[in-house]
Amino acid sequence: MDEFWGPFWIVLTGALAGASCGLLGAYLVLRKMSLLGDALSHAVLPGIVIAFLLSGSRDVIPMFIGAAICGVIATVLIETFHRRWRVQEDSSIGITFTALFALGVVLITAFAGQVDLDQECVLYGEIAYTPWDRLFWGEWDLGPRPVWILGTVFALNLALVLVFYKEFLIASFDAEMALSVGVSAALVHYVLMGAVSVTTVAAFESVGAILVVAMLIVPGASAYLWSDRLKVILTLSALMGVVSAIAGYFLAGVWNSSIAGAMVVVMGALFALSLIFAPHYGLLGRFVRQIRLSLRVARDHVLLKLLRERESQRVSALSWGDLVDTAARWVSGIAIRLLIWQGLITRKNGHFSLGEQGVIHATRLLRNHRLWESYLNQLGLPPDHVHDPADALEHFTDDHLREEIRAALPNIATDPQGKRIPDG
Amino acid sequence: MLHAVDESVTPIHIHDMTVAYHKKPVLWDVDLAVPEGKLVGVVGPNGAGKSTMIKAIMDLVPKASGWVHIYGKPYSRMRQVIGYVPQRESVDWDFPINALDVVLMGRYGHIGWVRRPDKIDRELAEEALEKVGMTDFGHRQINQLSGGQQQRVFLARALAQDAQIYLMDEPFAGVDAATERAIIDILMDLRARKKTMLVVHHDLHTVNQYFDWLVLINMRIVAAGETKDVFTDDNLNKTYGGRLTVLSEAAQAVAHHQRGL
Numbered sequence: 150m151d152e153f154w155g156p157f158w159i160v161l162t163g164a165l166a167g168a169s170c171g172l173l174g175a176y177l178v179l180r181k182m183s184l185l186g187d188a189l190s191h192a193v194l195p196g197i198v199i200a201f202l203l204s205g206s207r208d209v210i211p212m213f214i215g216a217a218i219c220g221v222i223a224t225v226l227i228e229t230f231h232r233r234w235r236v237q238e239d240s241s242i243g244i245t246f247t248a249l250f251a252l253g254v255v256l257i258t259a260f261a262g263q264v265d266l267d268q269e270c271v272l273y274g275e276i277a278y279t280p281w282d283r284l285f286w287g288e289w290d291l292g293p294r295p296v297w298i299l300g301t302v303f304a305l306n307l308a309l310v311l312v313f314y315k316e317f318l319i320a321s322f323d324a325e326m327a328l329s330v331g332v333s334a335a336l337v338h339y340v341l342m343g344a345v346s347v348t349t350v351a352a353f354e355s356v357g358a359i360l361v362v363a364m365l366i367v368p369g370a371s372a373y374l375w376s377d378r379l380k381v382i383l384t385l386s387a388l389m390g391v392v393s394a395i396a397g398y399f400l401a402g403v404w405n406s407s408i409a410g411a412m413v414v415v416m417g418a419l420f421a422l423s424l425i426f427a428p429h430y431g432l433l434g435r436f437v438r439q440i441r442l443s444l445r446v447a448r449d450h451v452l453l454k455l456l457r458e459r460e461s462q463r464v465s466a467l468s469w470g471d472l473v474d475t476a477a478r479w480v481s482g483i484a485i486r487l488l489i490w491q492g493l494i495t496r497k498n499g500h501f502s503l504g505e506q507g508v509i510h511a512t513r514l515l516r517n518h519r520l521w522e523s524y525l526n527q528l529g530l531p532p533d534h535v536h537d538p539a540d541a542l543e544h545f546t547d548d549h550l551r552e553e554i555r556a557a558l559p560n561i562a563t564d565p566q567g568k569r570i571p572d573g
Numbered sequence: 574m575l576h577a578v579d580e581s582v583t584p585i586h587i588h589d590m591t592v593a594y595h596k597k598p599v600l601w602d603v604d605l606a607v608p609e610g611k612l613v614g615v616v617g618p619n620g621a622g623k624s625t626m627i628k629a630i631m632d633l634v635p636k637a638s639g640w641v642h643i644y645g646k647p648y649s650r651m652r653q654v655i656g657y658v659p660q661r662e663s664v665d666w667d668f669p670i671n672a673l674d675v676v677l678m679g680r681y682g683h684i685g686w687v688r689r690p691d692k693i694d695r696e697l698a699e700e701a702l703e704k705v706g707m708t709d710f711g712h713r714q715i716n717q718l719s720g721g722q723q724q725r726v727f728l729a730r731a732l733a734q735d736a737q738i739y740l741m742d743e744p745f746a747g748v749d750a751a752t753e754r755a756i757i758d759i760l761m762d763l764r765a766r767k768k769t770m771l772v773v774h775h776d777l778h779t780v781n782q783y784f785d786w787l788v789l790i791n792m793r794i795v796a797a798g799e800t801k802d803v804f805t806d807d808n809l810n811k812t813y814g815g816r817l818t819v820l821s822e823a824a825q826a827v828a829h830h831q832r833g834l
Binding site: 179181235312313315316318319321322323325326327328329330331332373376377378379382 | 595628631632633649652655657659663664665668669670671674675678681682684686687689690714716730734
């Protein structure tokens with residue numbers, strides 16, 4: 150095998166497996182059925198062995214049929230245990246797939262003489278042999294068999310997702326609505342599970358029963374973090390499968406390790422990156438939003454403190470020590486510096502006072518605060534209970550909400566403590 | 574309550590329908606003929622079988638006995654005549670989809686298998702969003718909508734179904750006053766256009782104001798007819814009062830025998 154084609158076939162096989170699994174995996178994650186994908190990838194084993202015993206060959210067509218039948222049987226068993234016989238759903242899944250997998254293992258070992266299925270290969274796969282596993286048409290060498298198998302499966306999955314996009318969508322989002330307009334959610338479920346079973350078998354030889362689970366779940370779960378659009382999630386999920394295959398191959402070269410293993414390690418890394426960097430649902434994004442929120446609250450508190458001092462004691466400037474919030478010194482300190490930078494407050498001789506714009510901001514906040522206090526008081530909260538909730542709500546009250554509260558209150562000039570509600 | 578019913582003009586005709594979950598009956602021997610063009614309230618206590626009745630009409634739950642006819646025909650042949658508003662909690666609002674695409678689902682029954690929604694379907698969906706006052710929210714992710722807005726999206730989806738009959742499961746549950754007003758306005762408008770609506774409702778204060786026809790239900794039909802005739806203290810006592818526990822006791826007994834207790 151020459152230096153280009155060898156690696157090319159291996160990477161292509163991995164990429165096709167990753168894309169096939171990624172496409173279906175996105176639906177599994179979406180339908181909160183990741184565990185079912187895991188279960189099916191194991192439960193199809195007896196189907197494969199029986200197909201093998203009956204056909205006497207490693208022909209893929211009988212294997213696909215065996216796997217699809219076995220996968221649907223497993224799905225029906227899980228549903229029946231759960232819905233009819235009221236076994237907990239997770240227990241139903243656990244019982245069904247381990248029992249079927251064990252049956253497969255028993256069959257392999259009992260018929261060891263006749264079954265040319267290597268257990269190692271079933272569990273771990275052997276993608277490195279791909280280039281030598283050829284498909285022939287008479288005398289013609291058509292290329293590696295796994296590429297043909299996985300290529301077909303990918304094309305089928307893609308066709309399924311494109312043709313039945315609408316049906317998959319409504320059945321996944323609202324099963325009852327789907328049923329009421331004539332789309333059987335149960336049928337969609339079985340078709341999806343049948344496709345997962347066939348895909349699993351197709352990917353078996355290359356990546357093995359254990360790693361195929363990762364290919365089904367990890368890209369889907371990662372893609373889900375990046376977008377709120379189903380089409381984007383599906384595309385990303387398939388793409389991540391492809392990227393993992395390519396990167397995994399080269400990584401395996403560097404580490405001199407299992408190729409399929411390295412591919413899944415890359416998937417894990419992609420998931421970790423998604424978890425951290427995904428804009429809306431990622432940890433970093435969430436952290437930044439939290440910091441910004443804390444800063445905003447701290448900033449508002451500084452402005453309000455200065456305004457209240459000015460109002461009550463006619464003192465218009467405060468020292469750093471008086472101004473900074475002792476309970477959150479760090480955030481409060483940044484907030485004060487930010488306010489100076491924005492020109493909302495000014496510092497003179499180590500004392501801080503409100504700037505022109507700062508007064509406007511602070512007055513609006515104080516108006517929010519006292520309107521909320523009055524409103525909550527009117528709802529029946531005693532005057533000494535209204536400060537804290539108003540303190541929390543004042544930051545998030547826009548013009549619209551403020552006028553709604555104003556409209557809900559009688560024409561009053563002061564809050565429950567008798568303090569003037571400023572205009573603003 | 575056997576009347577001569579002219580089936581071809583009766584939107585919903587239920588005959589001797591019993592529905593059971595795991596053999597435990599939740600609705601007994603329902604006979605009901607809903608007249609055309611009425612806004613019908615379905616009222617009863619929790620667990621009375623209100624949602625179950627709606628779902629049984631659409632074959633979403635199996636019937637133990639009896640039948641339902643829609644304008645004289647079984648539901649499976651009359652799907653396109655019915656619009657459905659399920660309970661808001663029945664779906665996952667974190668699902669990656671925007672409001673317009675949810676409303677577009679109302680067209681799926683008309684589009685048929687495999688075919689894609691076309692421009693007209695999109696226009697109808699946008700029109701439906703406009704009717705519920707949600708034009709600006711079409712491209713908003715559904716988890717970024719308030720409860721009232723989500724309910725409006727569900728109503729818009731049913732409007733997009735362009736049906737003769739609307740079945741609505743608690744459309745007023747957990748919505749703000751403005752949304753409740755908007756929804757009732759739409760229902761009144763539908764009634765003016767001779768549509769028939771069956772609306773599961775739980776707020777007794779608004780029954781007189783909203784519904785011209787009423788079904789009181791507690792595991793069986795307690796009373797059904799014009800609101801002014803049916804909405805009486807006596808009937809409400811029968812619906813919410815203690816005497817009906819006999820039926821729930823019977824259901825419990827069946828369930829106990831099921832479990833071999």
